[in-house]
Each structure stands twice: as C-alpha cells, then as structure tokens.
Amino acid sequence: MDNGFDADVIVIGSGGGGAVAAKELGEKGLKVLILEAGPWYGNRKWPEPNTSAGAQESSSNDDLDIQLLKTNFTDLEDDMNDAITGKFRWGPADRSISPWRRIIEKGGFVWQSAGVGGTTLLYFANCPRAYPAAFERDWPISYEEMIPYYEEVEQTLPVREATATSKEDLFLYGARKMGFTYTSEINLTKPGFRLQPNGILGINPMLNNPDFDLENNQAVGCTLRGHCINGCCIGPNVGSVAKRSTLVSYIPYALATGNVDIMPNSFVTAIHTGQNEEEGLFANSVTVRNTWTGEIREFKAKVIVLSAGSIESPRLWLNSGLPENEWVGKGLTTHMIDCVSGIFEEKDLMNILGMSEVKPYVGQNSAARMDYPGLGAFEPFGTSPGINSTMIYGTSQKGYYFQNQTREEEAWDREGIIAGELLKEFMRNYNKTLSIVVFSDDDVSKKNGVTLDPERRDENGYIPVISYEISDADRERRDQLVGLAAELLKKAGAKTVSRANWPPDVCAHIMSTMRIGFVTDTNCEAFQVKRLFIADNSVLCNGLGGPNPTLTTQALAVRTAEKIVEKYFPSAKKA
Amino acid sequence: MAENRDGLKDGLWDENSVYDYVVNTIKAYADAMVPHSPDLAELYGRIQFYGAVESYTAEYLIMSLDSYPTPFAVAAAELLNMAAKQYLMEKGEDPDLPKDSGGLYFSKLSQEDRLKIVDRISSPGGIIYVPAGLTMKQEDIVPVMSALNRLTMMGYYSEWSGYGSTRFMSPDKRMLEYQPIGWEQVGYPGPSKGYRIAGAFNFAQKK
Numbered sequence: 001m002d003n004g005f006d007a008d009v010i011v012i013g014s015g016g017g018g019a020v021a022a023k024e025l026g027e028k029g030l031k032v033l034i035l036e037a038g039p040w041y042g043n044r045k046w047p048e049p050n051t052s053a054g055a056q057e058s059s060s061n062d063d064l065d066i067q068l069l070k071t072n073f074t075d076l077e078d079d080m081n082d083a084i085t086g087k088f089r090w091g092p093a094d095r096s097i098s099p100w101r102r103i104i105e106k107g108g109f110v111w112q113s114a115g116v117g118g119t120t121l122l123y124f125a126n127c128p129r130a131y132p133a134a135f136e137r138d139w140p141i142s143y144e145e146m147i148p149y150y151e152e153v154e155q156t157l158p159v160r161e162a163t164a165t166s167k168e169d170l171f172l173y174g175a176r177k178m179g180f181t182y183t184s185e186i187n188l189t190k191p192g193f194r195l196q197p198n199g200i201l202g203i204n205p206m207l208n209n210p211d212f213d214l215e216n217n218q219a220v221g222c223t224l225r226g227h228c229i230n231g232c233c234i235g236p237n238v239g240s241v242a243k244r245s246t247l248v249s250y251i252p253y254a255l256a257t258g259n260v261d262i263m264p265n266s267f268v269t270a271i272h273t274g275q276n277e278e279e280g281l282f283a284n285s286v287t288v289r290n291t292w293t294g295e296i297r298e299f300k301a302k303v304i305v306l307s308a309g310s311i312e313s314p315r316l317w318l319n320s321g322l323p324e325n326e327w328v329g330k331g332l333t334t335h336m337i338d339c340v341s342g343i344f345e346e347k348d349l350m351n352i353l354g355m356s357e358v359k360p361y362v363g364q365n366s367a368a369r370m371d372y373p374g375l376g377a378f379e380p381f382g383t384s385p386g387i388n389s390t391m392i393y394g395t396s397q398k399g400y401y402f403q404n405q406t407r408e409e410e411a412w413d414r415e416g417i418i419a420g421e422l423l424k425e426f427m428r429n430y431n432k433t434l435s436i437v438v439f440s441d442d443d444v445s446k447k448n449g450v451t452l453d454p455e456r457r458d459e460n461g462y463i464p465v466i467s468y469e470i471s472d473a474d475r476e477r478r479d480q481l482v483g484l485a486a487e488l489l490k491k492a493g494a495k496t497v498s499r500a501n502w503p504p505d506v507c508a509h510i511m512s513t514m515r516i517g518f519v520t521d522t523n524c525e526a527f528q529v530k531r532l533f534i535a536d537n538s539v540l541c542n543g544l545g546g547p548n549p550t551l552t553t554q555a556l557a558v559r560t561a562e563k564i565v566e567k568y569f570p571s572a573k574k575a
Numbered sequence: 576m577a578e579n580r581d582g583l584k585d586g587l588w589d590e591n592s593v594y595d596y597v598v599n600t601i602k603a604y605a606d607a608m609v610p611h612s613p614d615l616a617e618l619y620g621r622i623q624f625y626g627a628v629e630s631y632t633a634e635y636l637i638m639s640l641d642s643y644p645t646p647f648a649v650a651a652a653e654l655l656n657m658a659a660k661q662y663l664m665e666k667g668e669d670p671d672l673p674k675d676s677g678g679l680y681f682s683k684l685s686q687e688d689r690l691k692i693v694d695r696i697s698s699p700g701g702i703i704y705v706p707a708g709l710t711m712k713q714e715d716i717v718p719v720m721s722a723l724n725r726l727t728m729m730g731y732y733s734e735w736s737g738y739g740s741t742r743f744m745s746p747d748k749r750m751l752e753y754q755p756i757g758w759e760q761v762g763y764p765g766p767s768k769g770y771r772i773a774g775a776f777n778f779a780q781k782k
Contacts, residue, residue, distance in 0.1 A: 051747050075766030076751065078733035083722070084642045085746050095746045101644045105714050107697055107721040165772060172778040207771055214768040223769025234769075352778075361763055362770050385763045386733030390725040399694040402687060417724050419690055421612045424626070427732065428619060430761035458644070465714075503721070 007033035007261070008569065010286055010301040012268045012316070015118020016550045017536035017557045018307030019246035019254060020153070024561030025305075026257030028572040033261050033299060034254075035288055037308075038114025039093035040264040041121075041231075041247065042069030042238050049264075050087065050095050053292035059261040061252055064238035073231035077384045080230045081122065088113035088122045088231065092291040093265055101458055102311065103465040107397065108505030110466065112309060116264055117247030119309070122229050123550060124365045124381065125199035125243050127159045130552045131373045131545030132187050138444065138541040140517045143187070149555035154197070156253070157244045159551070162196040163203050165224060165363030166353055170344070170434050171380035172368055173352050174492030178484070180370065191372045196379065199244035199551075200228070200364055201235075228365040229383050250554075265291045269460050271304060271320040273529060281323065283532035289459060303531045303568050305560070310510035310538040311464050314450045317514070319461035323528040327518035329450040332468055333511045333543035335376065335439035336478045336504040340412060340486045341392040342494025343429045352493065357431040360388060366437075370488070375481040376440040376546030385430055392435050393418035393426065397503040411486035412499040426498070434494065436485045439509060440478040441546045445471060449513050468505035478504075511549050514538035523563035524556065531568065535560050593649065596678065600652035601640075602633040603682035607689040608727045625756045627731060631742065635730030636723065638743070645711060647719050654716065655681040658692045697721040732757040734765075 008030040011018045022032045039049040044065045046054035049072060072087070074080060080087050084099055090112045091099030102110050113119045129150050135143040153159070164172070175193040183192025204221030206212040214223065222242040223234055232243035239252035254260040270287040285300040306313050314329035322328075346356045360382025369379040382388065394417060398404055401416040418426055426433070447469055452462035470478070482499060489497045514534050516522060524539050526532040535557040537549050544552055565572050605627035616624035627633065640648040659680035663669075672680060681689060697720040729735075732755075735742065739752035758765060 048747075051745075076734045078729060078735040079746060079749075082639075082729060082733075082735075082746075083725075084639050098642055098644045103714055104718045107717050109718060109722060109725075165770075169778045176778065204769070207769060210771065212771075214771075217768060224772060225767045225769045227766065230766075357762075361767075362772065384733070384766075385757065385761050386729045386731075389728040389732050394725040394728040395721075396724075399697075400690050403691070403694065417690075419608050419724070420610055420686055421615065423609065423728075424612050424615055424623065424760065427757075427761045428615065428623060430763065 005301055006299040007031045007301045009033070009303045009305060009564065010035060010299055011305045011307055012286065013037070013118060013307035013309060013312070013536065014116045014246065014251060014262065015307065015309060015536065016120050016246060017553045018305065019117070019250035020554045020557035021305050021307060021535040021561045022260050023250045023254035023257065024558055025564065026254050026259035028565050028569065029259060030565070030569055030572055031259050032254070033301065034263065035266040035268050035286065035299070036116050036262060036264045037267040037291065038116070038264060040116040040262070041072040041087070042066065044068060046264070050093055053265065057261050057263040059255060061239065061255045064252065066233070066235065066237045069238055069241070070233045073233040075227045075230050077230055077386045081387055083109065088115065090114055094292065100460065101463050103453060103463060104505055104507070105465065105467045106503055106505045108466070108468070108503040108507060110311065110510070111506070111508040112311070112510070116251055116262065117245040120245035120550065121231055121247060123245070124228055125245070126366055126369065126379065126548045127154070127157065127197050127199045127551040128369065128371070128377070128547040129186055130547055132189060133373055134441070134542055134545030140522050140541070146552070146555055149558045150551065152558050153551060153554045157199045157249055159197045159199050160202050162198040162200065162364055162367035163222070163224065164195060164367050166355065166358045167360055167363065167380045167382045167434055168195070168368035169353055170349070170358055170492055171436070171488070174488040175370055177491035178488050183371070188371045188373055191370070193368065193370045196367050196369050198364060198367065199249070201240070201242045201244070222364065224363045226361045226363055226365060226382065226384070229387060263288075267291055267460050268308070268316060269319065271306070271316060271322065271532065273322070279530045281528060282530040294459070303533065303564055305533045305535050305564070307534070307536040309536050310513045311450050311466065311507070313534060313536055313538045314513045315452065315461065315464040318452050325519055325528060327446070327515060329513050330446045330448070331444040331512045331515050331518070332448040332450065332466070333442045333444060334468060334504060334507055335509040335543055335546060336442050336470060336474060337506055337508055338438045338440070338478065338482050338502045339392045339395070339435060339500040340438065340482060340489060340497060341433055341435045342489030342492070342497045343426065344432045344434065344494055346432065348493040349432060358382070358434055359431055360433060360435060361385070371547070372481060372484070373545055374441070375477050376438065378436050378438040378481060378485045381435050381437050385427065388430070388435060389427055391437070392498065392500055393423060395502050395506065396500050398501045401498070411483050411490055412497045414496070414498045415501055418498060434489060434492070436489065438478075438482050438485050439546045439548070440474070440481050442474045442543050443471065444512055444515070444542050466505060466507060470504040509543070509549055511537045511540045511543050515541050517541060523567065524560040525563070533560055533564055597637060597648050597652040598633060599679055600655050600681050601636050601648065602628070604655065604689055604693065604723065605632040605636060605727055607686035608724070609731050610686060622756065622759050627727070630731055630736035630756050632727060632730045632736070634742070635735055636726055639726050639730070640719070643719065645715070650711065651719065654696055654720070655692060658696050659684055662688065662692055693720060693723060732761065
C-alpha cells in the first residue's frame with residue numbers, strides 16, 4: 001500500500017462478524033487485512049495447522065483445499081471440541097500449549113473458538129432474526145432499518161429452512177400437544193414453533209438414493225450426519241461446504257474480491273491511536289503477536305474494525321489503554337442458557353414417530369425452534385454423546401441431582417448434575433432422549449461484564465475476568481421458559497425429565513459488552529476513538545430477546561461496512 | 576502440602592508417592608461419577624458393567640487438569656482431600672488417618688459423599704480456605720472444579736478412550752484404535768458421512 005499503510009482497513013478477528021465486514025469492504029475495492037488469532041483449517045498454506053507454523057498469510061481461494069479440510073475435521077468430538085486440547089478451543093493453533101486463560105468467577109465457562117471462522121466453526125448455524133420488541137426496547141436503530149441487512153445475509157450465507165429428523169419431529173409433536181401453533185413469521189411478535197432458519201445448505205437431493213455413494217460424496221448439500229458442532233466438511237470444495245460457518249462462506253467470498261488478505265495465528269495485543277485537531281483521537285495501527293514464533297509486528301491502516309468477540313474486544317480496548325468509558329466491557333448478556341432433557345419409552349416413540357429411537361446424533365444438530373417473545377426461545381438439539389451428556393447432565397449451578405428436592409409445581413423430575421449409576425442408566429437411554437436448550441431473555445445490567453485482572457497477564461495482556469449475576473426478573477423469565485420446555489417434554493410423553501440448571505455465567509451466546517449508544521455511535525464507530533469500528537456480538541444493544549445472535553451481528557456488520565465506506569472512503573466503487 | 580508429606584523421607588517430595596496420591600484421588604472421583612454397575616449389567620448386558628476405570632477416565636482428567644495454563648492435578652487432589660478431611664470432622668468422625676495412608680481422605684468416602692465434596696468446592700462460598708502453598712486464588716479454583724463433571728463426561732463418552740495405546744500422545748498423533756466402551760453403552764455408532772432419512776417426518780409439516 002501507499003503512504004505507509006498496510007491496508008485500508010484492518011479487521012481484528014475472522015468470526016461471525018469480522019468475516020462479513022471484510023467481504024463487504026473488499027467488494028467495495030478496499031484493501032483489507034484480517035488478523036486472526038487462531039489457525040486456518042482447510043488452507044494449503046497450513047498443511048499441518050496444529051503442528052507447524054506454516055505460511056504468514058493467504059489471500060486466494062486457490063489456497064483452499066476441501067481434502068485438507070476433511071483431514072483436519074475428523075468428526076471426533078474430543079479431537080474437535082475438547083475445551084482444553086480440541087481444535088475448536090480458545091487457544092493457539094499449537095495444541096501442545098495450554099489454552100488462553102479467562103477467569104469466570106462463578107463456575108461458568110466460555111464456549112468460544114479461535115481460528116478462521118471463529119466460533120461459527122462449531123455453532124449450530126441457527127440463524128433467526130432478533131425479536132422486533134427487543135429492538136424497540138434498547139436500540140437506537142429501528143428494526144425496520146435492519147430488515148434489508150437481514151435479507152442480504154440470509155441470501156448470501158444462505159439461510160434455508162432446516163430439514164427435520166426424529167428429534168425435531170418429537171419436539172414438534174410436543175409443541176402441538178402444548179397447544180402452540182406453527183408460525184410462518186420471521187419477524188416474531190408472538191409465540192410459535194417452526195423449523196429453524198439455518199445457515200445450512202439444503203439437503204443433498206441424492207441423499208435418499210440407496211445407490212448414492214456417501215463415502216465418496218462430491219455433491220453439494222447437507223447429508224444430515226449430525227456433525228455441525230464437530231466441524232462440517234461436506235461439499236465439493238471449501239466454499240460450498242454445507243454448514244455455513246464464515247470459514248466456508250464469507251471468508252471465501254472475501255478472498256474472491258481479490259482485496260482481502262488474511263493472517264491467521266496473529267493475536268492483536270494493542271490498538272494504537274494518533275491525534276489531530278480535526279478528528280481528535282483516532283485509531284491508526286495495531287500490534288500483532290505471532291502465536292507460533294512470538295514475533296511482534298505492527299500494521300497501519302486508515303480504519304480498524306474490532307471483531308474479536310464480546311470478551312476479547314473489551315479486553316483489547318482496556319489492554320490498549322484506550323480512553324476510559326464506563327460501558328466498555330459492561331452490560332454482558334448471555335441468554336442464561338439452560339438445558340432440559342426427557343427420556344422416552346420405546347412404545348411411545350413407536351406410536352409417535354413410527355420408530356423406536358430418537359437417535360440424537362442424526363440430523364442437523366438443531367432443526368426446529370420454539371420462539372416465545374417476552375421470555376426467549378428454546379430448541380431441540382442432539383449431538384455426539386460426549387458433548388450431549390455434558391450439556392444435559394454435566395453442567396449445573398445446583399450441585400448433584402441427589403442434593404435437590406423437586407417441588408410439586410416444577411415440570412422436571414430431577415435437577416442438577418446426573419452422576420453415578422443414574423448417569424449410566426440415563427446415558428444408556430441416549431437414543432431415546434430428547435434434549436432441549438433454552439435461551440432466556442436477560443436484561444442488560446451494568447454489573448455484568450468483562451474487566452481485566454489487575455495482576456495476572458499472559459503473552460497477550462492482562463487476563464479478562466467475566467462476571468455475571470442473574471437478577472430476580474431474569475430468573476423468573478428463565479424459570480418460566482425452562483418450565484415450558486420441560487412441560488413440552490412431558491406432553492410429548494417423556495417418562496423422566498431432568499433440568500440441568502446451568503450457571504448463568506456460561507458464555508456461549510456472549511453479547512452486548514460494547515453497546516451501540518454507549519461505546520459506539522449508531523454507525524458502530526467508537527465515540528472516543530475515531531476510525532475504530534466494532535463488528536461482533538459485543539456491539540449488540542441487548543440479548544435480542546433470546547434468539548441466537550449471529551445473524552443479527554452479521555446483518556449489522558454489513559451495515560457497518562456501508563457506513564465505513566460512506567464516511568472514510570466515499571470514492572470507493574459502488575457495489 | 577505438608578499434610579501429605581507424612582511418611583516421606585526428610586520431607587522431600589517423592590515423585591512416585593505424589594503420583595499415586597493424585598491418581599488415587601482422581602480415580603476415586605471418576606469412579607463416583609461413572610462407577611461399575613453390576614445391576615445394570617444384569618439387566619442390560621455385560622457391557623453396562625464397565626465404568627471410568629476401564630476407560631482410563633482418571634488419566635484423562637489428570638492430563639486435562641495439567642493442560643490448564645496453571646497445572647492443576649496435584650492441587651485438585653490436595654483440595655479434594657482437605658475438603659474430605661474437613662467433611663469427616665464435621666460429621667464427628669475421626670479424621671486422622673494413619674501416617675502411612677498417604678493422606679487419602681477423599682477415597683475413604685462413599686461415592687455420594689465424594690460428589691458432595693466436589694460440589695462444595697465448586698461454588699465460591701464453598702471453599703472455606705485455600706490450602707497454603709497453592710498459588711491460586713479462590714476464583715481460579717471454582718471454574719476448574721465445576722469443569723470436572725463436564726471433563727469426566729467428555730473423557731468417558733467421547734472417542735478419547737478409544738485412542739488406546741496412543742491416548743497420551745499429542746492430539747495430532749493419536750489414532751482411534753477401537754470403539755470406546757462409552758459408545759457401546761449408549762449405542763452411538765461413531766461418525767457418519769450421512770443418513771438417508773430426509774423427508775419422512777409428520778409433525779414437522781406446517782399445518
């Protein structure tokens with residue numbers, strides 16, 4: 001680049017938000033440099049992404065290699081998803097090194113992945129829109145203004161109506177029994193069930209053909225094999241893999257513009273600013289640490305987009321010594337996620353489904369949902385047994401099941417961690433189990449959020465401390481929604497229902513720690529640091545009412561890219 | 576750590592004793608989580624008998640705990656034993672073990688009591704004191720202890736035990752040698768390239 005700039009725009013992070021911003025900016029002809037802390041799977045320049053440093057950067061779709069991706073993504077849940085040594089962990093590419101540290105004060109955990117694609121590598125790809133009421137509550141942007149951006153992402157990703165398998169069939173049977181009705185709305189104002197809008201390509205049309213060779217499948221389309229969470233690699237090339245993590249969607253689209261360069265294994269440890277009379281304080285460069293070599297470099301750009309996620313974005317702000325703002329890191333929402341599960345008897349399953357088992361490992365990990373504006377949302381899910389057991393039986397703020405007495409009015413039979421012989425008995429019924437994950441609408445509170453540990457640091461700066469406390473109103477909504485999910489299981493015929501009762505500081509939907517209107521203006525540009533934009537879940541004004549947040553962040557990133565061009569690159573080509 | 580140096584010469588660490596101490600403690604926990612179950616075996620077949628012992632789940636836990644930024648296996652074992660000792664005292668039982676016992680209070684407890692101990696030190700209010708000599712703070716301990724339950728289930732029901740003789744190799748060198756017991760017990764057939772089942776589901780219809 002001219003004038004000593006390394007790029008027009010630097011994007012920090014290549015997850016749900018950053019990859020979208022990069023593609024949109026690249027399409028306008030801007031030179032974009034993405035700095036990603038984790039590895040890049042399925043790229044020939046990193047033939048052994050977890051054991052050797054590989055190249056510095058890649059900027060071409062010619063480097064992407066579906067065979068390599070299939071080698072990297074083994075479909076084995078410990079190899080892929082282990083929180084400490086898995087390929088989808090928050091840590092450096094080299095798995096012989098420990099993960100990066102976070103401090104979660106009350107027993108929760110953070111479910112996030114480093115790597116090109118970020119946490120979309122492991123997400124279920126559920127892509128609902130926010131509830132309009134949630135926008136009316138806290139957003140300075142109207143819901144109507146968001147609709148064209150939603151449509152843009154829904155067409156590009158693309159988002160498709162999911163294909164149900166047994167677990168959804170059973171869930172929807174229960175939802176009907178409860179008296180709920182199907183909704184064809186996408187902008188939800190009242191309760192209803194529907195098939196998920198998923199960022200997953202339609203089903204491979206040859207799937208039911210017994211002569212079709214699944215082993216050597218080179219066709220486009222989902223094969224219902226249930227590995228969304230373990231890393232999907234089904235497709236003829238990287239850009240047409242069925243589950244649309246940004247690794248296989250917005251990243252290839254970004255590379256196709258010819259204007260986007262991506263450096264994985266590059267942890268940004270500081271954002272630097274300049275100052276002039278016209279703009280005041282403005283962002284102009286970043287410090288980057290290579291996670292393999294420890295080499296430190298500095299890159300300059302005209303605009304910086306912060307897309308490091310709701311924990312690292314505020315952490316980076318604070319570690320960079322950017323101006324004090326009482327809302328940086330504050331206002332964390334998590335959807336206070338919880339799980340309930342029910343075990344069914346064979347004869348009941350035969351009657352309802354015409355088959356004796358639910359088989360939770362079959363089909364898209366979640367293909368149906370129940371939306372309940374005012375309370376949140378819940379959805380059936382099923383995964384391989386390790387992850388599935390940790391979610392429904394292994395995570396609780398209420399101790400072990402034998403320490404809890406269930407009250408008459410509660411729809412579940414047991415609450416807490418299932419252990420011992422009962423765990424084995426329940427897991428023996430894994431194939432007759434329907435699991436539901438519940439996302440409740442939690443209010444923004446300034447008490448909740450991310451701060452820095454005052455003493456302890458790692459190679460990337462002071463360590464983030466995550467603190468979350470549930471309010472009485474939040475708890476009430478959560479209990480009510482979990483109760484509905486448990487009742488659905490009972491109505492569907494479950495013989496025994498368990499509630500996990502997760503600690504509310506489990507961070508899987510991590511949102512609103514750098515909110516529009518408090519840290520940024522409505523263009524998502526930081527009030528106090530010009531030329532610094534935010535494009536990740538942290539900029540969301542609240543928890544959207546309960547729906548999974550990625551689609552909204554992606555829609556907003558499209559809008560933010562537009563605003564960046566309008567303000568700082570007005571002569572960039574029209575799309 | 577002074578507590579457990581009983582019986583060790585000159586107060587020096589004996590690596591083997593420490594190793595046994597940690598293994599025995601973590602094994603006692605893993606066994607409480609996924610025990611042998613003769614009753615299930617009688618009802619549903621021999622495979623249901625096996626538990627954490629046959630799947631090396633304690634080894635998985637120790638390896639995982641020592642892969643945290645601050646290795647945690649020795650500290651976890653120490654915490655479990657100190658909390659167990661205190662629990663015995665509260666119950667009015669004689670908490671003093673003979674000198675040659677290696678300080679293994681935790682494994683003396685019933686399976687249910689062991690889990691109660693884990694629960695106690697998984698909540699911020701539950702850790703009454705942090706053993707002197709541990710460099711960690713209370714807020715470092717809580718998330719690790721409450722992760723134990725998830726780690727146990729992941730270790731037991733994922734493919735990890737099937738890595739067999741390669742299970743301690745670095746993750747990129749491991750090879751799946753056989754079907755884990757956990758998969759057989761739950762009826763998980765392992766990864767798949769696809770299922771030919773699209774489109775036969777009644778209740779997913781829109782009306």
